[in-house]
Amino acid sequence: DAKTTQPNSMESNEEEPVHLPCNHSTISGTDYIHWYRQLPSQGPEYVIHGLTSNVNNRMASLAIAEDRKSSTLILHRATLRDAAVYYCILRDRGQGWGAQKLVFGQGTRLTINP
Amino acid sequence: ETGVTQTPRHLVMGMTNKKSLKCEQHLGHNAMYWYKQSAKKPLELMFVYSLEERVENNSVPSRFSPECPNSSHLFLHLHTLQPEDSALYLCASSGRVPTDTQYFGPGTRLTVL
Numbered sequence: 001d002a003k004t005t006q007p008n009s010m011e012s013n014e015e016e017p018v019h020l021p022c023n024h025s026t027i028s029g030t031d032y033i034h035w036y037r038q039l040p041s042q043g044p045e046y047v048i049h050g051l052t053s054n055v056n057n058r059m060a061s062l063a064i065a066e067d068r069k070s071s072t073l074i075l076h077r078a079t080l081r082d083a084a085v086y087y088c089i090l091r092d093r094g095q096g097w098g099a100q101k102l103v104f105g106q107g108t109r110l111t112i113n114p
Numbered sequence: 115e116t117g118v119t120q121t122p123r124h125l126v127m128g129m130t131n132k133k134s135l136k137c138e139q140h141l142g143h144n145a146m147y148w149y150k151q152s153a154k155k156p157l158e159l160m161f162v163y164s165l166e167e168r169v170e171n172n173s174v175p176s177r178f179s180p181e182c183p184n185s186s187h188l189f190l191h192l193h194t195l196q197p198e199d200s201a202l203y204l205c206a207s208s209g210r211v212p213t214d215t216q217y218f219g220p221g222t223r224l225t226v227l
Contacts, residue, residue: 043118043204043218044157101170102216104157 004088009109012078020073020108022088027068032091035062035073036102037084044087044104047073083112117141118219120205126225129195135222137188137205145209146188147216148180151202163188195226 005023012018024033035047048055048062050071055062061074075082087107117140127133139146148160162170163182177199179191188205202223206216 041220043206043221044216045218046215101159101162102157103159106156 006108011111013113018075018078023070025069033071034089036087039084085109120219124223132193135190139207143207144185147206149204197226200226
């Protein structure tokens with residue numbers, strides 16, 4: 001599985017934008033970039049995913065570099081509820097059960113200050 | 115709101131006990147997963163079931179025994195566990211398309227004395 005690199009921790013203030021970086025220099029052409037987050041005392045939850053183009057949904061935006069070797073998860077206006085560990089994960093879009101695996105790294109622990 | 119429920123939420127057991135963790139999904143999915151999250155370690159995939167057939171066993175010790183009687187239910191039977199097995203055990207479900215989102219339950223916090 002291709003590896004991702006994320007900062008161990010980041011801190012931001014409430015109601016400000018947050019940019020969470022992820023490096024994936026060994027990404028292959030068939031890898032999707034997925035983001036999940038884990039709130040305290042909960043299981044992980046899906047945030048967003050993309051392949052080549054930038055993506056937006058109600059939770060966040062995903063900006064993907066042109067060479068696809070890095071991406072950034074953007075929370076446009078952080079709230080206290082966004083404090084969580086954020087995981088950047090590469091998933092092969094091929095067939096078979098190898099493609100179904102989510103391989104979690106250490107993620108980035110995001111702290112939001114009131 | 116998660117459509118994946120897990121019981122019990124907390125479990126304390128001795129090394130000689132036998133217990134079972136239960137997971138139920140109400141999302142119409144046909145793939146289910148067990149993950150283990152130990153303190154200060156990343157989530158580790160343990161087992162994958164697709165249409166009630168085990169398709170992945172990620173080198174998990176035999177003291178952990180999964181069971182998937184139907185596509186909505188998943189069990190993890192535990193026996194003669196070790197203290198180092200204390201962890202958060204998470205269940206997830208998804209469809210069978212590789213990019214399908216996995217939906218996680220809240221987990222069972224297991225402590226082995």
